[in-house]
Amino acid sequence: MQTVRAGTVQQAAPATAQRTAPLSVVQLAPGVYAHRGHDDVATRANGGDIANIGFVVGTRCVAVIDTGGTLAEGRALRAAIRKVTPLPVCYVINTHMHPDHIFGNAAFTGDHPQFVGSATLGEAEASHAESYLRVLQRELGPLAQGSVLVPPTRTVSGTATLDLGKRMLRLQTWKTAHTNNDLTVYDEASGTLWTGDLLFVECIPVIDGSVLGWLDDIAALRALNPPRMVPGHGPLERPWRAALDAEQQYLADLVRDVRAALRQGQTMQQAVDTIGVGERSKWRLYDIYHRRNVTAAFAELEWEQ
């Protein structure tokens, strides 16, 4: 119950902070900075900071790669950039539509960057916006204050190049895999491939697109053979080949087991209850996402001839 002073209605104190604490980042290579999110679902304890995000500094300007789960986190990322360089932010790139990667975008609108994403990103974001915002409110409450959708102003279908001033970023869209709007960013100078959620390390991969498409994309990622990959979730500096192999193993086993279940005439629920039970200790957040993965793979594969 709020107290009321005569002549006014007491309002909640405005949320503008005098100084935002900068997000913790590590420098993976000269000019390449990344923040490791918590390996968790969005909670009040972690403030929705559950994805790996970061930025690349050129001689002219800075590209941000994903902005986190809330406006607050986006502001903290911006403060981290300011600690490192005064250069303007010219690009804010979203690797895909999921809320933990996009809801910090609004922290950068004052910089007037181009917001960059796959050509299918805008549609995907907008159609999920209402339910994302509802869940954000429910799970994070006041921590999500001011978090709004900022869709792409520049879209990529296939490949594109961004110039940060003597530093080129190569962007690429992919066959539907984690989502139908996955985009990777390759920094030529350091040989760093930001994979977005095409790569999960130690955290269970989440299928919100196509399991078969993802297996194809994994093969293509391996063929790119970059010196370094920055995953969307999990430790930032593990050797990527082993991580990609582990992810492929999980998805390929899922396909194998779902196909077997379908041949045996099992129900979706039976498949969900029995497939991959032995995987539990290998992946963080297995309990949250594995059964949903089986559901997605089952719905995708049951119409195969």
Place this chain on the structure above:
Amino acid sequence: MNTIARTICAALLTLAAIGAAQLARADEHPEDNPDTMPRWVDFKDGTFKGRPVDSHGDAVIKLDAPARAADGAVVPIAVTAQFPQTPARYIKKVYLFIDENPEPYAGSFSFAPESGFATIETRVRVEDYTFMRAIAETNDGRLYSSVRFVKASGGCSAPAGKDDAAAEANAGLVRLTLQGQSVPGKPQLAQLMIRHPNRTGMAMNQVTRNYATAYFVRKVTVSYADKPVMVADVNFSISENPNFRFWFVPRGDGELKARVEDTKSRQFDAAVAVNPQTGAQQSAASKL
């Protein structure tokens, strides 16, 4: 009233209005008492008109649904009858209700003694965290419900992510299959798969700013030896590519037939021959 009192009054009214608006939004939580949820009470009173519903009906009918379904558009559920159908005692109808869906009444499934079990498995859309209920009506007119709480979101408003035109063009492929051997007099499981967008009409295409119209399967009639064994009256609460598993009791040779009708009055049929002696089956499907 003086200025100060009037201001205080206005402030209190504003706070009360905000509070009331939040109550009217009626979020459901797993710790709520399911029997008192307003949408359920309205539906119960309207449909069952004061007839008592035994809310601990798990001895008659059991609803299984995942506690957390991250894909709100495809939530597998099973409504399992706890006793076999006999002419003396059988479940004649099962209602499905999802409190927080834009259309909470997901549909009904009608059964007969010939159904073997009044059991139905399918996948549904869930829009928000909600109670989900299966209500069974037995042939003596009694009502029993089984309730689960499901955490899911966006099942009704999020599009399938597939091309609407392609999904519509492919609609109507039907697969009807039997599971296992047919033994005369022993209930046998069958599965009906329908290729269909089962659109809610609530997903806006953000590029065209149009809502793809609602387009969904509204009725499924399955009969064996020309007697109905499962009749589903459903709506877009059923997920894309509707999938139903249900039972029937094979006796002599005969055909299990399914007729599917959608909201554009399209009809799709499928039939499978039932040969209880040998257990062999042939499957035929046609698209009209």
